[in-house]
Amino acid sequence: MHHTPNSVLVVGSVAFDDLEMPSGSFKDVLGGAATYSSLAASLLAPVRLVGVVGADFAESHISMLGAHGVDTTGLERASGKTFRWHGRYSSDLASRESLDTQLNVFADFRPKIPAAHRASEILLLGNIHPALQLEVLEQVERPKLVISDTMNFWISGEPELLGKVLAKVDLLVINDEEARQLSGEHNLLKAAREIHKRGPRRLIIKRGEHGALLFEEGSVFFVPAFPLESVLDPTGAGDTFAGGLVGYLAKTGDVSHASVRRAMFYASAAASFCVEGIGTERLVQATRGDLGVRIEAFGAMVDYGGSLALPH
Amino acid sequence: MHHTPNSVLVVGSVAFDDLEMPSGSFKDVLGGAATYSSLAASLLAPVRLVGVVGADFAESHISMLGAHGVDTTGLERASGKTFRWHGRYSSDLASRESLDTQLNVFADFRPKIPAAHRASEILLLGNIHPALQLEVLEQVERPKLVISDTMNFWISGEPELLGKVLAKVDLLVINDEEARQLSGEHNLLKAAREIHKRGPRRLIIKRGEHGALLFEEGSVFFVPAFPLESVLDPTGAGDTFAGGLVGYLAKTGDVSHASVRRAMFYASAAASFCVEGIGTERLVQATRGDLGVRIEAFGAMVDYGGSLALPH
Numbered sequence: 001m002h003h004t005p006n007s008v009l010v011v012g013s014v015a016f017d018d019l020e021m022p023s024g025s026f027k028d029v030l031g032g033a034a035t036y037s038s039l040a041a042s043l044l045a046p047v048r049l050v051g052v053v054g055a056d057f058a059e060s061h062i063s064m065l066g067a068h069g070v071d072t073t074g075l076e077r078a079s080g081k082t083f084r085w086h087g088r089y090s091s092d093l094a095s096r097e098s099l100d101t102q103l104n105v106f107a108d109f110r111p112k113i114p115a116a117h118r119a120s121e122i123l124l125l126g127n128i129h130p131a132l133q134l135e136v137l138e139q140v141e142r143p144k145l146v147i148s149d150t151m152n153f154w155i156s157g158e159p160e161l162l163g164k165v166l167a168k169v170d171l172l173v174i175n176d177e178e179a180r181q182l183s184g185e186h187n188l189l190k191a192a193r194e195i196h197k198r199g200p201r202r203l204i205i206k207r208g209e210h211g212a213l214l215f216e217e218g219s220v221f222f223v224p225a226f227p228l229e230s231v232l233d234p235t236g237a238g239d240t241f242a243g244g245l246v247g248y249l250a251k252t253g254d255v256s257h258a259s260v261r262r263a264m265f266y267a268s269a270a271a272s273f274c275v276e277g278i279g280t281e282r283l284v285q286a287t288r289g290d291l292g293v294r295i296e297a298f299g300a301m302v303d304y305g306g307s308l309a310l311p312h
Numbered sequence: 313m314h315h316t317p318n319s320v321l322v323v324g325s326v327a328f329d330d331l332e333m334p335s336g337s338f339k340d341v342l343g344g345a346a347t348y349s350s351l352a353a354s355l356l357a358p359v360r361l362v363g364v365v366g367a368d369f370a371e372s373h374i375s376m377l378g379a380h381g382v383d384t385t386g387l388e389r390a391s392g393k394t395f396r397w398h399g400r401y402s403s404d405l406a407s408r409e410s411l412d413t414q415l416n417v418f419a420d421f422r423p424k425i426p427a428a429h430r431a432s433e434i435l436l437l438g439n440i441h442p443a444l445q446l447e448v449l450e451q452v453e454r455p456k457l458v459i460s461d462t463m464n465f466w467i468s469g470e471p472e473l474l475g476k477v478l479a480k481v482d483l484l485v486i487n488d489e490e491a492r493q494l495s496g497e498h499n500l501l502k503a504a505r506e507i508h509k510r511g512p513r514r515l516i517i518k519r520g521e522h523g524a525l526l527f528e529e530g531s532v533f534f535v536p537a538f539p540l541e542s543v544l545d546p547t548g549a550g551d552t553f554a555g556g557l558v559g560y561l562a563k564t565g566d567v568s569h570a571s572v573r574r575a576m577f578y579a580s581a582a583a584s585f586c587v588e589g590i591g592t593e594r595l596v597q598a599t600r601g602d603l604g605v606r607i608e609a610f611g612a613m614v615d616y617g618g619s620l621a622l623p624h
Contacts, residue, residue, distance in 0.1 A: 012446075026579075044622070079463070092498065118379050156336070179586045186404065187540075187541055187542075187543075188539065189539055189540070190541060207522070210519070210522040210523075211522075211523075211536070213539070219612070219613075220521075220539055221612055221613060221614070221616070222536040222614060224523070224534040224536070227500065227501055227525070227532050227534075228499075228501070230499075232500075248622075251622060251623065252622070252623055258384060258616070258617050261615075261616040261617070261618075262616050262620055263618065264616075265616070265620050266620075282321045283516050292622075294588055295620050296620075298620070299620050300531070301532050301533060301534055302533070302534060302614060303529075303533075303573075304533070304573040304574050304576075305573070306575065307574075307608050307619075308574055308577050308578075308610070308611050310356070310560075310563060310564070310604075310607075311563070311564055
């Protein structure tokens with residue numbers, strides 16, 4: 001029996017990045033959280049992208065997204081320049097500094113969800129201003145699952161508005177430092193308990209090369225990062241993780257706890273493609289077949305034969 | 313059918329530690345790699361401990377080990393003082409400095425394996441001088457599995473002797489920094505390939521709170537660290553991990569690749585007890601029942617329902 005996948009609505013930033021990497025410098029690299037998330041999700045399910053770009057955004061990028069099954073009806077084109085970020089990574093890629101951020105057209109962004117996209121089953125709210133996340137939530141019909149990211153800037157700068165968002169989020173996907181900042185707890189089990197109290201009954205804490213943890217109703221689930229021989233650029237890996245996650249949930253139409261556990265492997269596998277190339281280049285090339293191969297290898301990597309019982 | 317477990321022979325250091333922890337200062341704490349490994353392994357199988365202590369080593373420690381099923385026939389008592397280490401941890405326990413190390417009776421230690429222990433099926437060589445590791449290997453009958461640790465000091469100071477040890481080791485258990493130093497490769501997949509060339513066909517790389525990786529014949533297996541709300545003291549966690557590992561392998565009598573995968577859960581669970589107390593205090597109290605409860609929780613933590621296949 002063929003199954004019609006659910007749709008994913010992704011709202012967030014589309015950007016150009018200038019990247020100074022140990023492997024070289026790269027200018028005008030297509031980036032932005034919503035771009036990474038959409039490309040990853042599109043490996044598995046239909047995606048609707050809502051964001052804003054400037055007059056400098058090449059038509060070829062839009063057609064590339066279209067060719068990946070990303071509906072760009074909601075990608076607004078404003079006069080002015082596209083959001084730009086300039087960053088430099090340390091030689092081991094473990095840290096980075098922002099050299100310049102130009103919000104440009106993103107400064108006045110007010111997400112407008114096309115009527116045809118308001119009934120998307122899975123909503124992924126990128127780490128935009130919580131006031132805008134609330135505006136999106138007001139425009140959509142209640143999705144099966146609302147997934148949100150946020151960041152240090154909003155945690156410290158807009159705690160009240162962020163609190164209103166969190167009360168409406170089913171699954172919050174953030175990194176370990178954000179979880180610590182949001183909860184005021186260093187220990188991640190304690191941080192998770194505190195964050196659950198703010199609204200999200202599900203929480204994923206991303207730990208980069210150390211994998212990710214899912215917390216729900218006192219249970220913890222763990223997925224490792226897929227081990228790679230060559231990592232070129234971690235930019236967008238967390239957004240790609242979120243994209244793989246929502247792609248799997250939309251494809252299966254199953255948003256149960258067990259399904260989210262399985263989705264984390266797809267999330268982590270998608271992120272592993274992301275970091276293998278500069279910007280979105282490797283992710284753009286990845287096929288569902290590539291993803292299937294990696295998922296199979298991933299399953300083998302955590303297979304211990306099913307029983308940990310001792311002999312008598 | 314009842315099954316007679318294999319025996320574990322542990323050779324390494326027995327020590328007293330002075331620990332300056334965020335939670336307080338602790339003096340004359342029972343420690344040493346072989347102590348941690350033996351206590352962990354003894355939760356699962358009979359253990360024979362070979363090491364040396366001084367005249368200051370209380371009889372009560374020896375009887376405590378005996379009560380845990382650790383045969384101390386090979387624990388030599390020399391005139392002089394027991395090996396002492398004094399360390400201070402950072403407030404988040406992520407780093408530590410050695411304030412003082414007094415080898416004392418350990419400086420002249422020459423391991424003598426009692427005749428009754430020479431046919432032990434599983435041999436765990438602690439991170440003693442590689443010349444001593446070789447002396448142990450000469451005294452024993454070929455075990456089913458030789459597992460070894462080493463450390464930065466021998467990697468840089470005794471590369472030739474260490475090379476001879478590695479050629480005789482089945483499974484090397486070291487941490488990520490040691491793997492990088494030993495191989496000259498930062499990337500752990502590349503490091504593993506290089507280390508396999510030196511002898512050990514199996515390699516476990518421990519990453520503390522980030523879990524551990526097993527490498528064998530191109531395959532990678534991953535086990536997370538058991539998440540804890542309260543971590544008091546990481547001293548000995550790696551040695552406890554190795555002890556849990558060999559305990560499981562001895563208990564099952566199965567040293568296949570699949571068994572080593574399962575053993576890593578026991579290793580990680582044992583290490584989780586270790587860090588919950590100062591020194592060996594929590595490990596001393598842990599029962600096989602406690603371990604079983606933790607293993608069951610651990611299995612649930614990595615259970616994704618068995619299939620990562622997509623619907624058609």
